[in-house]
Amino acid sequence: MPDRLPPLTALRAFDAAARHMSFAKAAEELHVTPAALSFQIKSLEEHLGTQVFRRLNRAVELTEAGRAMAPGMADGFQTLAAAWRAAERTLDNETLTVTAGPAFTAKWLAPRLYEFAQAHPEIELRFSATLKLVDLTRDGIDVAIRFGTGTDEGVYSYPLPADEWVCPVMTPEMAARFPTPDSLRDATLIFDDSIAFLKPPANWDTWFRMMGIDFAPKAGPRFSQADHAIDAALAGVGVALGRRSVVIKDLDDGRLVAPFPNALDTGVRFRFLCNKGAEMRPQIVAFRDWILTEIAKTEHITDRMIRKPSSDFQPE
Amino acid sequence: MPDRLPPLTALRAFDAAARHMSFAKAAEELHVTPAALSFQIKSLEEHLGTQVFRRLNRAVELTEAGRAMAPGMADGFQTLAAAWRAAERTLDNETLTVTAGPAFTAKWLAPRLYEFAQAHPEIELRFSATLKLVDLTRDGIDVAIRFGTGTDEGVYSYPLPADEWVCPVMTPEMAARFPTPDSLRDATLIFDDSIAFLKPPANWDTWFRMMGIDFAPKAGPRFSQADHAIDAALAGVGVALGRRSVVIKDLDDGRLVAPFPNALDTGVRFRFLCNKGAEMRPQIVAFRDWILTEIAKTEHITDRMIRKPSSDFQPE
DNA sequence: GCATTCACATAAGCTATACTTAAGTGACCA
């Protein structure tokens, strides 16, 4: 990378001016006088050999050259600022920003938040419930909990020791009405499309096939998020095929029951991700250890299950 | 965007040092003395409040804070440099960098290159044959020719006045052997998967359906790039369903013939894309006008075709 | 084992970059 860039302060001045479309506003943002900003722009124009702003009576507008570089300059300075904030965050051992999918956030993290705060009062947890995330540094995230088959290239990736199985869950009242797997033919079955992307599908069809029941349910409420499907089951709407991570707390607390211990194992695990080298920061260590102990606490539920890989029950 | 960034020269020094993992090399890159670079890093560390490099005997290594910001700094400065080059390119009216898909590049642009050079000796054309392209500015591209249904948000988009139809093409010798559409049942049919993504498919099945021939060919050589399919047809391998843009030059020159004038219209057009505001740059105007006249030159071939939308011949 | 070398740190001093204040220009507006 050669250093054929003009003075960086001139670029920063241009960026601010282009964003505000005003030298005066840009000068204010940078805490300098309008005169200083005017000189910076002029210097930039001398380096480039052409105008970047067209000066109008009471306004300025970008020239073609200015338009060509404005978006890149804005993007570049944003990236630099994000990188700087990332460095600053490494000094802060009292906050921890975690991202996870909506279902994991709502059904696994949120109900346990109080316990984490008890165990680590010095750490302030922040959440970002989204599936879209590409760059931990850029988005100011310390830890990401992810499900599925990602590449995890260039980041620290730790698979959580908890296979994600699915099995029918319902309220205790509902369980009384449907005493056998076969009786589920008459139940309202709730569909969770959130794991439809899994290659050997772990859905109702597969589950009934595992049970040796010739039944391929079609009708029933569908939800794109796993936590919504479970909320429906909790409300007594019907029987859901619940994912371990999403239902385990409700099973542990007795709000839901899994009367049939036959579970389909998806073979996929959640991964604990953070930037390389960040895995030994105190909050991150504390958070990971806490997740592991929380998983261990519900191990007895998984142990009761008869788990078989969903790949064993595919048609053909 | 507040200006809570440390001095930019210090960031640039850090970026160079992190990329080279050496203060001395970084100093060389920036054309300053190692002492200057050492001061810059020190100043950065004072701003941050912690070390960014750990000084070893004969080397340096990044601390956690340094690792946190190094990738972002590299990315940010690259982005700034790309934006600056984009501005410089607007001053250069003698080169024009064009990107297009491999097939369009090979079969439309390349055979006409000489003519463009004749018409515009002052413009140096450069090509980048790829389908993967997101950012014109970042990748140093002036013009992109794209096919399909893109959003074209934030860029200047001009649909080229040439509907992309497909029809059977073959060598003249081959045409003698297969005098009727129905006789194609016995021909080697070449499959082009490059437009398999089209929603009303424009493939052999659809074409035979249009011709009222009950024939759904399965076997035959398949190519993922349209130009390879046409190359096979040119070599006498068989009959290809050729896309207008890819075969029109060979049809015009007589290397291929289209004995059956029934063509399926995909309803999709190529678009001519450039950055907003760049559409009046002289090379870009010249290039666009030249493309339009070249299209007009082969209008007589299209006019001979009986074109019908592929959506008219879908099953069900 | 001692001198050499290599890579970075530090000191002292200089220069030019980036800033300030103050005055100027031209266009819009009341």
Next chain:
DNA sequence: TGGTCACTTAAGTATAGCTTATGTGAATGC
């Protein structure tokens, strides 16, 4: 027509960023 607004220009100044020169500590070589 005078006031205001937004940017420009001029002149002067402070300091950021650079240089040369010297210092430090740990590998390397003889």
